[in-house]
Amino acid sequence: xxxxxxxxxxxxxxxxxxxxALAGLSLTIRRGEFIALLGPSGCGKSTALxxxxxxxxxxxxxxxxxxxxxxxxPPERRGFGMVFQNYALFPHLPVRRNISFGxxxxxxxxxxxxxxxDEALRLVRLEEHAGKLPGQLSGGQQxxxxxxxxxxxxxxxxxxxxxxxxxxxxxxxxxxxxxxRLHQTLGLTTVYVTHDQEEALSLADRxxxxxxxxxxxxxxxxxxxxxxxxxxxxxxxxxxxxLPMKVKAVHGSTVTVDGSGLTLEGVAVGALSPGDDVLxxxxxxxxxxxxxxxxxTVEVVEYQGRELAVEARTSAGVAVHLRAITRPAPGDQIAxxxxxxxxxxxxx
Amino acid sequence: MTRxxxxxxxxxxxxxxxxxxxxxxxxxxxxxFVYPFAYGxxxxxxxxxxxxxGAYREFFTxxxxxxxxxxxxxxxxxxxxxxxxxxxxxxxxxRGRFRGKxxxxxxxxxxxxxxxxxxxxxxxxxxxxxxxxxRFLMAVGLLxxxxxxxxxxxxxxxxxxxxxxxxxxxxILSYLSGIDPTLERAAATLGAxxxxxxxxxxxxxxxxxxxxxxxxxxxxxxxxxxxxxLVGDPAGTTRVISIAAYHAAYEAYDYPLGSAIAxxxxxxxxxxxxxxxxxxSLLYTGSTGGKG
Numbered sequence: 001x002x003x004x005x006x007x008x009x010x011x012x013x014x015x016x017x018x019x020x021a022l023a024g025l026s027l028t029i030r031r032g033e034f035i036a037l038l039g040p041s042g043c044g045k046s047t048a049l050x051x052x053x054x055x056x057x058x059x060x061x062x063x064x065x066x067x068x069x070x071x072x073x074p075p076e077r078r079g080f081g082m083v084f085q086n087y088a089l090f091p092h093l094p095v096r097r098n099i100s101f102g103x104x105x106x107x108x109x110x111x112x113x114x115x116x117x118d119e120a121l122r123l124v125r126l127e128e129h130a131g132k133l134p135g136q137l138s139g140g141q142q143x144x145x146x147x148x149x150x151x152x153x154x155x156x157x158x159x160x161x162x163x164x165x166x167x168x169x170x171x172x173x174x175x176x177x178x179x180x181r182l183h184q185t186l187g188l189t190t191v192y193v194t195h196d197q198e199e200a201l202s203l204a205d206r207x208x209x210x211x212x213x214x215x216x217x218x219x220x221x222x223x224x225x226x227x228x229x230x231x232x233x234x235x236x237x238x239x240x241x242x243l244p245m246k247v248k249a250v251h252g253s254t255v256t257v258d259g260s261g262l263t264l265e266g267v268a269v270g271a272l273s274p275g276d277d278v279l280x281x282x283x284x285x286x287x288x289x290x291x292x293x294x295x296x297t298v299e300v301v302e303y304q305g306r307e308l309a310v311e312a313r314t315s316a317g318v319a320v321h322l323r324a325i326t327r328p329a330p331g332d333q334i335a336x337x338x339x340x341x342x343x344x345x346x347x348x
Numbered sequence: 349m350t351r352x353x354x355x356x357x358x359x360x361x362x363x364x365x366x367x368x369x370x371x372x373x374x375x376x377x378x379x380x381f382v383y384p385f386a387y388g389x390x391x392x393x394x395x396x397x398x399x400x401x402g403a404y405r406e407f408f409t410x411x412x413x414x415x416x417x418x419x420x421x422x423x424x425x426x427x428x429x430x431x432x433x434x435x436x437x438x439x440x441x442x443r444g445r446f447r448g449k450x451x452x453x454x455x456x457x458x459x460x461x462x463x464x465x466x467x468x469x470x471x472x473x474x475x476x477x478x479x480x481x482x483r484f485l486m487a488v489g490l491l492x493x494x495x496x497x498x499x500x501x502x503x504x505x506x507x508x509x510x511x512x513x514x515x516x517x518x519x520i521l522s523y524l525s526g527i528d529p530t531l532e533r534a535a536a537t538l539g540a541x542x543x544x545x546x547x548x549x550x551x552x553x554x555x556x557x558x559x560x561x562x563x564x565x566x567x568x569x570x571x572x573x574x575x576x577x578l579v580g581d582p583a584g585t586t587r588v589i590s591i592a593a594y595h596a597a598y599e600a601y602d603y604p605l606g607s608a609i610a611x612x613x614x615x616x617x618x619x620x621x622x623x624x625x626x627x628x629s630l631l632y633t634g635s636t637g638g639k640g
Binding site for chain 2: 053054055074075076077078079080081082084086088089090091092101102105106133135149150153159
């Protein structure tokens with residue numbers, strides 16, 4: 001296995017027609033790590049992946065694999081495996097020849113090609129489909145062929161471009177577990193692109209959140225989930241309530257804010273002083289309906305199995321999202337509270 | 349009650365009032381194609397002498413007539429092969445998006461609009477014994493006397509390439525853009541260089557389209573007539589089968605023989621097309637993943 005100790009992206013920039021699709025991505029990937037590039041569509045995450053794969057030339061910056069410069073090499077000489085969003089299976093080749101394609105390109109002896117192809121087929125449990133053409137397989141099976149084709153070469157890095165986005169919800173969960181299991185068994189360094197925060201949180205060792213071609217935050221799933229660095233990351237990490245407010249008082253890292261018809265205590269993210277305009281971020285599951293608290297008017301109630309998702313409006317007319325156990329009726333007045341530790345206050 | 353049910357049952361099999369829309373087209377096809385075609389076949393079996401197959405016997409026993417098949421194949425097969433073969437690399441290079449693609453495509457396609465007569469005149473002026481081409485080669489001292497490139501096989505061959513290439517190129521370009529470009533990128537990440545990508549991925553997916561393109565350009569070239577007369581040697585090396593049919597029908601006024609030659613022409617074309625399409629059916633002809 002042609003492994004590396006560290007892969008370094010140094011100010012990688014890519015322009016399209018004068019606009020930055022990716023503006024200076026610097027990142028060090030350690031061997032065996034699972035990195036997720038996360039962000040909304042158009043944030044530059046696929047651009048970053050294609051730059052890594054060598055499918056897009058860089059406008060600036062460099063990519064280093066240990067001491068070797070990589071960004072000047074064509075894709076076929078980088079030795080990375082890639083799983084494409086639409087799988088990009090060769091439609092005219094049976095599953096087995098799709099998987100063995102890369103091995104044959106390396107001119108490996110026939111016995112070894114057969115042995116490793118068989119191994120990969122077993123790994124993704126497609127032995128009985130080896131002779132079929134990709135068009136005869138279901139979406140999930142095609143996905144597994146694509147993964148087998150990328151990992152059979154034991155590449156030093158596997159790149160995955162939204163590999164689950166074409167699957168239905170149930171299959172997506174199954175394949176997610178499958179990808180994580182493969183990563184655990186094979187230990188392949190992986191860079192995974194997705195717009196689904198849940199997918200990124202559950203798969204990755206480290207996440208890179210991108211927005212408009214810029215890195216917003218890099219951290220472990222827990223760091224991002226609990227301490228988003230700014231309002232954009234918070235928005236992406238499920239802080240559905242981002243309420244415009246004003247700082248009233250500051251005590252150390254705790255701030256009191258009011259506005260939008262609410263008064264709240266929360267944790268300041270960054271330096272704040274009284275009078276600042278801020279956004280208070282609260283997850284719907286951290287905003288509780290109770291006896292005490294700020295009164296809000298229920299507008300929409302959605303049943304979600306174990307709990308109910310409620311959209312309510314404060315006296316100032318701002319929408320807030322919360323969870324409830326008992327079903328309030330639209331038009332009801334309820335009181336909401338939030339634990340100060342669960343409220344993040346971002347400068348706006 | 350039963351009438352409604354009958355109408356529904358018919359509609360389920362695709363028989364409804366919309367079928368009347370087919371009538372004008374069908375009438376045209378019958379009146380302008382099927383009837384004259386059947387009439388011509390009928391005529392070919394009614395020669396003035398020699399029985400039912402007299403006209404065909406006359407054609408095949410006369411070496412001067414019979415050899416027109418070989419002459420025409422000798423022109424149209426290489427021309428069709430060259431048109432397809434030359435289009436593939438050019439279309440492959442032009443499959444992506446780049447500045448000036450529309451201009452370049454237009455330039456490559458313009459010969460379609462010229463027509464054979466204009467092409468022939470151009471060829472005579474340019475490649476003829478006193479044309480620019482020969483004068484240039486003699487002026488720089490490469491030649492002592494003009495090389496003959498018109499009024500022989502080569503004149504017709506060039507004319508077929510000039511008029512047939514744009515068809516082949518346009519068809520192949522559209523087949524190529526129907527192949528998903530991520531397939532080649534996938535092959536690249538798997539270690540395939542450009543030649544391997546072309547040979548293992550693009551070419552196999554393109555091959556059925558090449559077969560179809562070959563058939564169309566071959567049929568186009570096989571029915572060559574004006575350029576065989578204008579830039580060829582219509583009494584000798586480029587006496588193609590359509591000239592033979594024309595002579596029989598409009599100079600000897602032997603309509604049955606003319607019809608018989610036309611039928612032979614059709615059969616030869618069908619034979620070549622059937623062979624090529626038969627080979628094509630051995631290839632992968634399913635989806636190529638692109639926008640189609």
